[in-house]
Amino acid sequence: MEKLLSSWSSAAVSLPENYVFPVHSRPGDTTVPFCKTLPMIDLKAALAYGRHNAIQQVLEACQDFGIFQVINHGVNDDLVIDTMKVVKEFFDMPNEDKVDVYSEDPNNKCRLYTSTYDYENEKTHLWRDNLRHHCYPIHDFIHLWPKKPTRYRDVVMKYSLQVADLSSRILELICDGLGLGPMYFGEGLTGVQLFSANHYPPCPSPDLALGLPKHCDANLITFLQQDDIYGLQLYRNGEWLGIEPIPNAFVVILGHQSQVISNGKLTSPEHRAITNSTYHRTSIVYSINPKPDTLIEPAKVLINDSNPPLYRAYQFKEFFKSYEEKKDYDKGALEDFKIKAS
Ligand SMILES: O=C(O)CCC(=O)C(=O)O
Numbered sequence: 001m002e003k004l005l006s007s008w009s010s011a012a013v014s015l016p017e018n019y020v021f022p023v024h025s026r027p028g029d030t031t032v033p034f035c036k037t038l039p040m041i042d043l044k045a046a047l048a049y050g051r052h053n054a055i056q057q058v059l060e061a062c063q064d065f066g067i068f069q070v071i072n073h074g075v076n077d078d079l080v081i082d083t084m085k086v087v088k089e090f091f092d093m094p095n096e097d098k099v100d101v102y103s104e105d106p107n108n109k110c111r112l113y114t115s116t117y118d119y120e121n122e123k124t125h126l127w128r129d130n131l132r133h134h135c136y137p138i139h140d141f142i143h144l145w146p147k148k149p150t151r152y153r154d155v156v157m158k159y160s161l162q163v164a165d166l167s168s169r170i171l172e173l174i175c176d177g178l179g180l181g182p183m184y185f186g187e188g189l190t191g192v193q194l195f196s197a198n199h200y201p202p203c204p205s206p207d208l209a210l211g212l213p214k215h216c217d218a219n220l221i222t223f224l225q226q227d228d229i230y231g232l233q234l235y236r237n238g239e240w241l242g243i244e245p246i247p248n249a250f251v252v253i254l255g256h257q258s259q260v261i262s263n264g265k266l267t268s269p270e271h272r273a274i275t276n277s278t279y280h281r282t283s284i285v286y287s288i289n290p291k292p293d294t295l296i297e298p299a300k301v302l303i304n305d306s307n308p309p310l311y312r313a314y315q316f317k318e319f320f321k322s323y324e325e326k327k328d329y330d331k332g333a334l335e336d337f338k339i340k341a342s
């Protein structure tokens with residue numbers, strides 16, 4: 001547990017060498033402008049104008065940005081606040097209360113660890129601790145979740161169920177918008193669901209370190225809840241832009257698999273998490289992933305002579321292995337899966 005940032009970072013006066021990112025990927029000046037054009041969807045209002053209107057708003061956001069904020073989403077506001085609170089309480093606990101879930105084994109279905117799954121071999125450590133556990137179907141995994149704080153399991157269970165429901169509603173809108181036919185995003189594409197809480201303590205050199213480097217999410221889709229402390233940045237048209245924290249909003253982010261299934265019609269955005277020298281920051285990620293054996297391919301209904309497949313079919317586990325081995329987490333992760341023009 002001594003590797004955890006929360007064990008030593010508060011006493012650090014300078015950034016250790018192995019946290020300093022190479023010049024080309026370090027953030028430098030982190031004060032970038034907010035992305036003022038980021039789509040913001042009021043789901044309730046959008047649906048009030050008819051399902052067709054909601055489909056159009058979601059699809060446009062997914063095509064143009066691949067990332068948007070959603071408010072009036074149907075997940076209970078008090079529950080959202082309470083979940084952030086209980087997760088912060090978890091990270092605030094002394095080490096002896098967290099030791100049960102600390103694990104250096106990436107195969108563990110519930111674990112607290114620091115940086116990436118591959119701490120020993122990574123070139124630069126990330127300035128984050130992460131608590132991650134499976135949560136679907138919930139009763140297969142809840143017994144593995146943290147026992148403390150005592151409210152943790154109850155609150156996170158309610159949260160997971162409601163965010164899973166939101167994810168189904170958003171995926172149905174995407175499915176209808178793309179014309180994929182009913183239930184395209186079924187168990188195979190959504191059957192692995194993870195609750196992942198990132199904790200970024202104050203960092204002595206936010207210009208040199210990163211909470212998470214530039215990446216696209218490997219999954220199908222992410223529902224991210226930001227703290228009131230800013231730290232999420234989007235790489236768009238060659239520049240970094242901040243994603244403004246909006247109370248109780250979810251940031252919806254399409255993963256690589258959505259880009260492949262839509263044959264490039266939808267985009268998976270590159271993003272990162274910066275640190276700051278003053279505040280602890282926490283983000284909660286609800287991540288929808290395919291099952292390992294699921295075949296991922298551009299949806300057949302989207303393919304025709306004028307729209308040939310851009311990606312070959314593969315099993316999700318093949319993609320994931322390459323994503324982790326190549327440690328090429330951004331757009332490059334899809335290179336080996338592209339069908340090259342002959
Ligand atoms: O902490 C954040 O805002 C970003 C988290 C993120 O991108 C991820 O966990 O994949």
Ligand SMILES: [Fe+2]
Pocket residue numbers: 215216217271
């Ligand atoms: Fe991400």
